[in-house]
Amino acid sequence: MDILRYLDVPLVLGAVAVVVLVTALAGVPALRRGDRRGAARTCVRVLLAGAVATVLVMTLVAGSAWGAGSYNLVPGTTIAAQLASSNGSLALGNLAGNVLVFVPIGLLGVLGTRCRPGTVVAAGGGLSVAIELSQYVTGRSADVDDVLLNTLGTAVGVAVAVAGLRLAGTVRTGAPGRAG
Incomplete structure (x- = not known):
């Protein structure tokens, strides 16, 4: 698959293995x-921390410096070009990857915290903004479309978690700690 050549697969698999081991021990x-x-x-909380750590490894340590120092602040430009x-x-793999990598953060954010779904989506978007700013500051590319796709991924994870909680009859819709 073309997309895998842009990702340090052994590094990511190592990060995932560490997360699984620490989760089991926790x-x-x-x-x-x-x-x-x-x-x-x-x-669930350890998995959430591990999901965040894996995203940070994938985006800040692994990968190439393609588009070094470039940035895009116009929403939709990179998505349309790809x-x-x-x-x-490769384009679909990149777009889908930007969404899918944040799905666990949304899912585990709802299940592992007492935060409201909207807060979890905002936190996922904030994490993505921080990653893009870090990439720009370190001479890599930064793209508002990545933020949009990452935030969409967080929202998908949140939606899956909320749907699962509703099916289980334990969804939280009120203040933190209240069932409803």
């Missing part, structure tokens, strides 16, 4: 106390 103390809910809550490019699979 729940052990609560399980020893017989607190399955506490173990699950701890594991969709019109001759390498459609």
